[in-house]
Amino acid sequence: MAIKVKCQGKEFYIKTLNTMYQMKVDEFGVLRHIWYGADTDCDMEYLLDYPDVGFSGNIYDAQNRRNYSLDTLPLEYSGAGAGDFRCPAAEIVHSDGSNALDLRFQSYNIKKGKYSIEGLPSVYADEAEAETLEICLKDTSSGVQVVLKYGVLEDQDIITRSTVICNTGDTPVKIKKAYSLCLDLPYGDWDWVHFHGRHTMERVPERAPLIHGIQESSSHRGIPSHQQNPAALLCSRDCTESEGDCIGAVLMYSGSFQTKVEYSQLNQVRMVMGINPELFCWELNAGDKFYTPEVILSFSSNGMEKLSHSFHNVIRNNVCKGKYKLIERPVLINNWEATYFDFNEERLIDIAKHASELGVDMFVMDDGWFGKRDDDCSGLGDWFVNKSKLNGGLTQLVDKIKSYGMKFGIWIEPEMVSEDSDLYRAHPDWAIQIPGRKPTRGRYQLVLDITRQDVRDYVYKVISDILNSADISYVKWDMNRSISDWYTASLPPERQGEMQHRYVLGLYELLDKLTSAFPEILFEGCCGGGGRFDAGILQYCPQIWCSDDTDAYERTIIQYGTSFFYPISTVGSHVSTVPNHQTGRITPIETRAVTAMSGSFGYELDLNTLNDKEKAAVKEQIQRFKEYGSLIHGGKYYRLSNPSKDKFALWSFVSQDEVLVHGMVFRTEPNMLRCNVKLRGLDPNEKYALNGSDKVYTGKALMEGGVLLPKTRGDYFPVELYFKKL
Ligand code: DGJ
Numbered sequence: 001m002a003i004k005v006k007c008q009g010k011e012f013y014i015k016t017l018n019t020m021y022q023m024k025v026d027e028f029g030v031l032r033h034i035w036y037g038a039d040t041d042c043d044m045e046y047l048l049d050y051p052d053v054g055f056s057g058n059i060y061d062a063q064n065r066r067n068y069s070l071d072t073l074p075l076e077y078s079g080a081g082a083g084d085f086r087c088p089a090a091e092i093v094h095s096d097g098s099n100a101l102d103l104r105f106q107s108y109n110i111k112k113g114k115y116s117i118e119g120l121p122s123v124y125a126d127e128a129e130a131e132t133l134e135i136c137l138k139d140t141s142s143g144v145q146v147v148l149k150y151g152v153l154e155d156q157d158i159i160t161r162s163t164v165i166c167n168t169g170d171t172p173v174k175i176k177k178a179y180s181l182c183l184d185l186p187y188g189d190w191d192w193v194h195f196h197g198r199h200t201m202e203r204v205p206e207r208a209p210l211i212h213g214i215q216e217s218s219s220h221r222g223i224p225s226h227q228q229n230p231a232a233l234l235c236s237r238d239c240t241e242s243e244g245d246c247i248g249a250v251l252m253y254s255g256s257f258q259t260k261v262e263y264s265q266l267n268q269v270r271m272v273m274g275i276n277p278e279l280f281c282w283e284l285n286a287g288d289k290f291y292t293p294e295v296i297l298s299f300s301s302n303g304m305e306k307l308s309h310s311f312h313n314v315i316r317n318n319v320c321k322g323k324y325k326l327i328e329r330p331v332l333i334n335n336w337e338a339t340y341f342d343f344n345e346e347r348l349i350d351i352a353k354h355a356s357e358l359g360v361d362m363f364v365m366d367d368g369w370f371g372k373r374d375d376d377c378s379g380l381g382d383w384f385v386n387k388s389k390l391n392g393g394l395t396q397l398v399d400k401i402k403s404y405g406m407k408f409g410i411w412i413e414p415e416m417v418s419e420d421s422d423l424y425r426a427h428p429d430w431a432i433q434i435p436g437r438k439p440t441r442g443r444y445q446l447v448l449d450i451t452r453q454d455v456r457d458y459v460y461k462v463i464s465d466i467l468n469s470a471d472i473s474y475v476k477w478d479m480n481r482s483i484s485d486w487y488t489a490s491l492p493p494e495r496q497g498e499m500q501h502r503y504v505l506g507l508y509e510l511l512d513k514l515t516s517a518f519p520e521i522l523f524e525g526c527c528g529g530g531g532r533f534d535a536g537i538l539q540y541c542p543q544i545w546c547s548d549d550t551d552a553y554e555r556t557i558i559q560y561g562t563s564f565f566y567p568i569s570t571v572g573s574h575v576s577t578v579p580n581h582q583t584g585r586i587t588p589i590e591t592r593a594v595t596a597m598s599g600s601f602g603y604e605l606d607l608n609t610l611n612d613k614e615k616a617a618v619k620e621q622i623q624r625f626k627e628y629g630s631l632i633h634g635g636k637y638y639r640l641s642n643p644s645k646d647k648f649a650l651w652s653f654v655s656q657d658e659v660l661v662h663g664m665v666f667r668t669e670p671n672m673l674r675c676n677v678k679l680r681g682l683d684p685n686e687k688y689a690l691n692g693s694d695k696v697y698t699g700k701a702l703m704e705g706g707v708l709l710p711k712t713r714g715d716y717f718p719v720e721l722y723f724k725k726l
Contacts (some may be wrong), residue, residue, distance in 0.1 A: 014370065030104060048186065107136045162180050162294040170286045191210070192207070197227060212264075253275065256500055274293065330361035348397065382423055398470040440485055451506050476523065572599060575593050640679070661722075674708045684691055
């Protein structure tokens, strides 16, 4: 039993393998957060202090106790407008216009298994693998109830959080804010790490000590965005990869989100995370419920790599679904960087045929195969084969590809419409725009209003018609703009604030229906690369195109940041041509391969343009990826360097019997010592043999002394070291 309740139902302990989470209801019914950290096997309430702080008011029931203030106590889920002046976890406007929310404990419930969330993706688990705790809080003076849900995956050190707001009163209320997570930490010196970036440089970690006031990482773009990722870390100042305390939180949500970290007057920390409340307002009628998305939480007292391992495990096993979640993914070739829009059947066949000769499993036809689509100005929405490019239609192309022993995959961007398209001409009202205003274009395109059932039904029908029309094994679901001009004719003016969230719900409904109807198809998410790289999408698409930057050097930085939360199998990564199309950089083909192998592997160039030596290298890389695939996707991942700071980018995959070190040394200097890297995660008392040599080391030697990397030559020198335990 991971969940223990003591003291007549007033004390809650959630214990996982290595962690403990503690809450207590006090004499006023306030649910205080006591502890989230190592399992101390102790009631941690002794850490709470009750200072009398000026201008921190006192609840009425505390009478003359000036030291009892909601403004200074660690709270499990803070209300608003009732004496806690820190970030509220929820804010409700009642029918009289007031907005106080003073939450007090009502009841609790423990269930076997893991709860699910209506209309939203969430962590799933077998009954025996998980437990659920529900705690019901109620506003003192209205019918608003807040149910806090905790899903506990004990063996994985994972606790999930989500909230249900219920209107048990008889008048409607408005939800202005409803975060999924509120986490108060009244102790410790913390650094905050968030993952920022831009298109073609996503998820760069930035770590800084907390400063007083509120710091925020968020998106208003209708997608989680390239600019910020819905994930955050709080680390003790001394926390490294392998030592120190850290807490990680990942939001399973594919729309506008917000993480706020408040460092208060008493040096206490509050982190809230959930749907971005800006542009959000939800009308909750009497008797209705609102479900927030889920946050996945984990704590490690052994540094960040242990935390990453917990997230990798839970996302791979309990978030990703479907046939492909654990099996090896096909090595694919995608024609985007080889042809862009300029192709016809012969050109595609030529690329596919040569790729098949080198061992590639699947050909993916990217953007440009449909409607009038010779550039990005037109055609989106017209999901019918462009016969001037593919004169034999999809079936003829797919049959030819299959005759080379390859599978076939296809690119779609179902949420979009070009103004120059038959779909837009027939249904201009299906595009998101505000009446009387010119819409903002992004990559010349508009966004379909998938908050509307009729639009979703159309998209489902037209996409399933394509998928039924030929033997399609893979879909790349792209999305290439931020969303603005929020307005839908399907909601009355006073409910327009619901649209952003309804868009995400519509997206999930579509993804759910299509992935359920086509369970044999591997879906890969994409949003101009990694603009929607989140755990929500991963429930439907077990891999996501990580970034539109395919430069091997840049990718080491992007994939380093991605690895803090997301497992290697979820990272779509390809070898592309040189000079690289995004940066002009030239890196050796072997370097591009070891970098792309740290993901779901493929190629994105015309392999015909390679010389014989390079072709032989490609053939051999594919064989190696197949040989190491289960170690790469199933082993534990270790970040052995920080590519933004160190002279090399190195990482390793470690299983019971094998160790694979991959990466690159950025520059060769004359007269320099060979680089040395210390490995981690090995058995100190076992012996490991280095493949291709007669060298044998103890695990302890490799971890304490390290291993010398090969002598380098040139820049971006590739590294691959494979050890087998003897
Ligand atoms: C953005 C994607 O990230 C690319 O890989 C490619 O599919 C283009 N869109 C096609 O328009």
